[in-house]
């Protein structure tokens with residue numbers, strides 16, 4: 001059996017399609033930050049104390065990033081940002097370094113877990 005040339009070329013195209021290069025996000029060669037809206041603000045705010053890598057290797061929801069910032073402000077000497085700067089930072093981080101698809105959800109807090117049936121209760125007689 002002979003396939004039509006047009007069918008052949010369509011098959012070739014289908015085979016080639018997945019190999020077509022996907023444009024990678026442009027990254028700042030110096031810090032590795034993805035170049036997108038707000039990245040310079042994040043570079044200026046987030047690389048004074050530690051490597052940009054500590055930021056770029058992390059990911060999380062907007063809330064997780066906010067918690068991290070509050071934690072650094074409370075314990076690591078991170079200064080306060082004005083509202084506009086903080087919004088720029090959170091927009092950038094939650095968009096470019098947001099929760100990963102298929103990431104495991106964080107563990108449930110102890111209070112939401114059922115009692116372990118194999119552990120003897122301290123309160124039982």
Ligand code: HEC
Nearest residue numbers: 045046047048049050054055058069072076077078079089
């Ligand atoms: C005033 C200093 C300072 C600045 C500025 C700063 N951080 Fe940090 N950050 C720290 C310190 C200290 C740690 C703990 C480092 C360690 O554990 O080795 C840390 C840790 C982290 C971590 C890792 C947390 C973990 O769970 O391991 C991330 C992510 C992070 N910072 C992101 C940021 C972002 C985003 C910014 C900008 C908004 C920022 N940092 C700006 C001091 C700072």
